[in-house]
Amino acid sequence: MKEYLLFCPKQQDNIEQNMEVNFGMSKNLIWRYLFIVVLLGWALYALMPTMQYERLSNADKTALEEEGKLFDLESKIIKRGLDLQGGMHLILEINVPKFIKKIADHQSRAYYDFMDKVDAIYSENPELDYLDIMLEAANTDSLRLSRYFPTENRKTDNKAVTDNLQKECEQAVVRAEEIIRNRVDEFGVSEPVIQLIGNKRIIVELAGIDDPQRAKDIIHNTALLEFILLKDAEYSQDIINRIDAAVKRTSPGDIAQLDTAVISNKVSTDKEISVSELLGLEEDNGVASDSSVLVDENLAAERPFSALLRNLGWDIGVPVENYYAVNRILTDSEVTRVLPNDLRILLSGKTQKVETVDGGTAEFYTLYFVNREPGLTGEAVKEAKAELGSVSSEQMGQPLVNVRMNTEGTKTWARLTGANIDKRLAIVLDNKVQMAPNIKSKIPNGRTVIEGFASLQEAQDIEIVLKAGALPAPIDIIEERTVGATLGADSIERGVKSALIGMAIVALLIIAYYRGAGLIAFGTLVLNIIFVLAILASLRATLTLPGIAGLVLIMGMSVDANVLIFERIREEYLKGKTIRSAVENGYSRALITISDANLTTLVTALVLWHYGSGPIRGFAVVLFWGIVFNFVSGYFISRTVFITFSHGKKPLKKLSI
């Protein structure tokens, strides 16, 4: 049999003698005591701030905060995971397909066909890289990607194009991280974690969030502010006709199916609305001039898109019930490809209430036909301030955001407003129209006011995102974990309770079985836990609920070291050895077993540490340090205690084990 022992049993006798020489001497014992005292001192020092913090009342905390000492104290205590203190953990990922479509330059029928194909492959194989799919599809179709995505250095081969796109994606993520950091700072959260993982993802961790939805919106809304001119009415009507035709031609069956519910619903509830109102814009064209016919499904089938809309006089309305149907039609690729390149169709962010013919009210979103290119974007914004409209103004009491532009923005804004007096301009935030006022006069001072917010808080959130800037790419939340503060507190309580009960049970069992020795084992177990907590505080590692479970588990495991030793001592003792040599033999023989057993557990702890995330990593950290300190307290300290009792000036007559 091959031998790879750390401590070769053949030399057992030597070790025994050595030990008597070494550890029998009180000088050596002094070094052991010194080491233990230093260790204990460190542990107490490391845990002091945590103990101090735990005893503070809320009033004390406020007082310390005013003195500016709270932060300093908080940076020394054991850090609690989000699952214990409540908070939000998000993983954000750049939406590569959307980003790439956003930066595409030249859009033709072939482009749409190609992107549809790539999208189809991607939706079936979401684990593949979108750009790889694009590259492969382009190569098989012998399509030149550089036609749609020109590169800086005018390279034309497809690989160069996708490499370039890859680079742009990565840069976008890096910029997005910066902007999110700015937004979170503005939002005001203590110790936020914002970090890049890989080249597509960003982790955001915010502790103690009251309103997760609001925080989420602030973080991942693009916040792209645009000032765009509206198309005129005739142009818009032409577009509606085109969409009607496209919907009818391409998939009447699908659309009928999609909207039957919506349409029939409308017929039953909106009977009083006449066709002229429904297809109001068509009156100008004289297509549907008979004004009193009710909407029926046949007509909806004839002009499926118009049938979903209402004329609100000044605006084109989309009844709330039709919102999703309209959205779906507008994003359908068969529809988008019949639209001109210089057009965007947008919906309002909020609904407006309008009185209907029968005196009731109905809620509508508004549909806007605007230029593709914005006249001005949020980059021009220098300052933003949310407030309620002043008493003397038109927007009295309304939440609004006052915007001031930078020098260049001011120039563009003056030119834009001056050249388009009496035209309408949409102020658009993240593709939703906030407001679309008429330009009354030239605005030379670079100021403007944005209205259309539901509350002051919403306006304040917009202030934050406008200040921090727009995200360079669409970002999706792909993982979200939120824990409420109450549940966190509950978890701590449960965790501490379990740990204490577990400790009591272990104490009972081990003291009943091993008597005096059991007491020593229990003492070392408590020390082990103290050491683990101390190292967590020193390293600023995070204690999570699974981490507390880890503490409970290492109680069970650290007992094992002692059990192994004690069983050996008993065996030797029963063979008739002296107390002293039974103890020495027990400890030295058990060491091999303890090392082998613990080192392998250490391996699994490290694997968990590496692969786990958040709470699980917290478990791995505790398990890891629990095993390390098990050698210190379960072996070294307990041995020192045994040596003291069995080798001292008044050695024990009887072994209590």
Place this chain on the structure above:
Amino acid sequence: MLQFFKNPNYDIVGKRRFTFILSMVIILAGIVSLFVQGLNYGVDFAGGAKMQIKFNKTISAEELRARFSENGLGNPEIKSSGENEYMITINAEDSEDSDEILDQTLSGLDYSLLQVDKVGPKIGSEMRSNSVKAIGIALILILIYITVRFELKFAIGAVIALAHDVMVTLAIFSFLQWEFSIPVLAAFLTIVGYSLNDTIVVYDRIRENIKIHKGKPLSEVINLSINQSLSRTIITSLTTFLVVFVLALFGGQVLFGFSIAMLIGVIVGTYSSMYVAAPILIAWSHKFKEKDEKKK
């Protein structure tokens, strides 16, 4: 002195045919179950949204279910998790716009969100492949460690025992369709570590006894070693079992899956180090002895 076993001398390796068959039956049934009904993946692995909501007024699960289906969320899983407190799970397809839908569904109710776990399907599948990788890497590292410290045959015995523990626990999770979440996975890796601990203690004795009792047949040496470490095995397993049991009782719903997996793991791990890991050494040696004899 209190002793559970005074000079124990049970014939453990003699029962190895029976225990091998028992383990094989459970594992085979588990494999069948894994193929037929699979594992009940939680949102961590399957994707979807899981929300724990506390209502400030009495509301029944039926009423909630009705509200959800009205808003186009067919049939979410709704479980009570306390007084007026529910755990609601929405599958991956329905969870994409769950923020808006949830607002609509619960509008007018006085509630607070205790916990939300929302995992995109992409992350879910990544988690699955990462977990398989993690367990695989742990097993390989352990194989290397034991080969270095002992011998290859010990390492193979240990890894078979570990694979056995993971398979049996997995089988139980599949039979009973318990939710398989990330904490459960952490428990699985801990089981690997724990069971290994047990196995190594027994192996250590075997290694020691092989030198002390030269000439004795291997099966006798192994049986002796298992018996010698029996009281240690029982005490350690008992304490670990009890503390994990406390966790299962008082740790709350977050730790329940972890604790249950650990409880099963402690039992299976103790069993396997006595009845699987050690007897495999005998089976292995027999096989190679035959080969050696044939060579001669």
